[in-house]
Amino acid sequence: MKPTVAPFPAARLRRLRGTPALRAMVRETTLTPADFIWPVFVMDGHDAEEPIPSMPGVSRLTVDRVAKAARRAEALGIPAICIFPYTPQEARTEDCAMAWDPDNIANRAIRAVKDAAPGIAVMTDIALDPYNINGQDGYVEDGEIVNDRTVEALVKMALAQAACGADILGPSDMMDGRIGAMRTALESEGYQKVAILSYTAKYASAFYGPFRDAVGASGALKGDKTTYQMDPSNSDEALRLVERDLAEGADMIMVKPGMPYLDICRRVKDSFGVPTFAYQVSGEYAMLKAASQNGWLDGPKVMMESLMAFRRAGCDGILTYFAPEAAELLGG
Numbered sequence: 001m002k003p004t005v006a007p008f009p010a011a012r013l014r015r016l017r018g019t020p021a022l023r024a025m026v027r028e029t030t031l032t033p034a035d036f037i038w039p040v041f042v043m044d045g046h047d048a049e050e051p052i053p054s055m056p057g058v059s060r061l062t063v064d065r066v067a068k069a070a071r072r073a074e075a076l077g078i079p080a081i082c083i084f085p086y087t088p089q090e091a092r093t094e095d096c097a098m099a100w101d102p103d104n105i106a107n108r109a110i111r112a113v114k115d116a117a118p119g120i121a122v123m124t125d126i127a128l129d130p131y132n133i134n135g136q137d138g139y140v141e142d143g144e145i146v147n148d149r150t151v152e153a154l155v156k157m158a159l160a161q162a163a164c165g166a167d168i169l170g171p172s173d174m175m176d177g178r179i180g181a182m183r184t185a186l187e188s189e190g191y192q193k194v195a196i197l198s199y200t201a202k203y204a205s206a207f208y209g210p211f212r213d214a215v216g217a218s219g220a221l222k223g224d225k226t227t228y229q230m231d232p233s234n235s236d237e238a239l240r241l242v243e244r245d246l247a248e249g250a251d252m253i254m255v256k257p258g259m260p261y262l263d264i265c266r267r268v269k270d271s272f273g274v275p276t277f278a279y280q281v282s283g284e285y286a287m288l289k290a291a292s293q294n295g296w297l298d299g300p301k302v303m304m305e306s307l308m309a310f311r312r313a314g315c316d317g318i319l320t321y322f323a324p325e326a327a328e329l330l331g332g
């Protein structure tokens with residue numbers, strides 16, 4: 001569709017930008033707290049938190065404080081919280097068995113959130129990196145990240161999370177075949193209602209740096225993730241992955257990182273029309289926070305502008321560390 005524009009001066013496009021009321025009338029995109037998923041970091045202990053230096057304003061929280069955060073999310077109108085566990089190096093193993101332990105810190109947090117704020121959807125992360133001695137998302141054999149054995153472990157992890165009451169599973173591992181394997185297992189174990197929000201187009205990005213500090217993976221990670229996460233040069237491949245994940249039973253899909261990949265969000269939304277989310281990742285958050293702390297950018301304004309950009313690019317929602325701050329500004 002081509003918009004009709006009369007010649008100047010019949011058309012003065014500034015007319016509709018002239019007042020707040022006129023701007024509100026013609027605004028094409030909206031942003032509300034319901035568009036956010038809030039990622040939180042959970043650690044062992046009680047009634048404590050630990051600030052993450054590379055993510056100003058974000059802390060690791062003990063389980064009881066995650067429950068409090070969930071009640072805050074509920075009050076602010078944020079519909080979902082996503083749980084990421086911090087694991088110290090000494091708790092990491094080769095076999096990653098803690099990943100499917102019903103009492104691991106992430107699973108305890110799922111149960112605590114369901115108790116404290118039953119109206120909130122709990123999303124999880126599925127990948128071996130928080131439990132793996134080498135920080136990789138999959139098992140490493142002879143220097144290679146192996147696919148099929150990793151998928152078996154991820155399925156066990158998914159079932160443990162579902163048993164704890166998780167509403168949305170978030171496989172972030174980028175192994176092949178994991179969505180189908182999880183969906184089959186969920187159906188056969190009676191978890192028909194559990195949704196999968198697949199990290200479908202997840203790029204091998206340097207923007208995850210602060211997150212790896214937050215979950216204790218920075219020191220652990222040996223090598224990089226380029227044999228399973230996507231090459232930042234690719235766009236067609238993202239569409240193939242979306243098609244594949246939908247065919248295997250994903251309910252929603254994600255593009256990650258966010259701001260440098262808004263072109264991918266738009267292509268995915270236009271091509272498939274399915275619920276599409278973007279992850280405004282730790283490095284994006286850190287950049288905006290650092291610049292605003294230096295007085296170089298207006299923090300609240302760039303936060304809101306960046307979040308609106310996701311909506312304009314076709315995203316139905318955004319995983320963002322700004323969720324509570326932005327929801328407060330939106331009057332949630």
Ligand SMILES: NCc1[nH]cc(CCC(=O)O)c1CC(=O)O
Pocket residue numbers: 125126127129137172173207208209210211212225280281282283
């Ligand atoms: N599977 C791990 C995982 N899940 C979410 C993020 C990154 C989130 C962020 O940077 O905010 C990562 C890091 C990685 O793949 O190394």
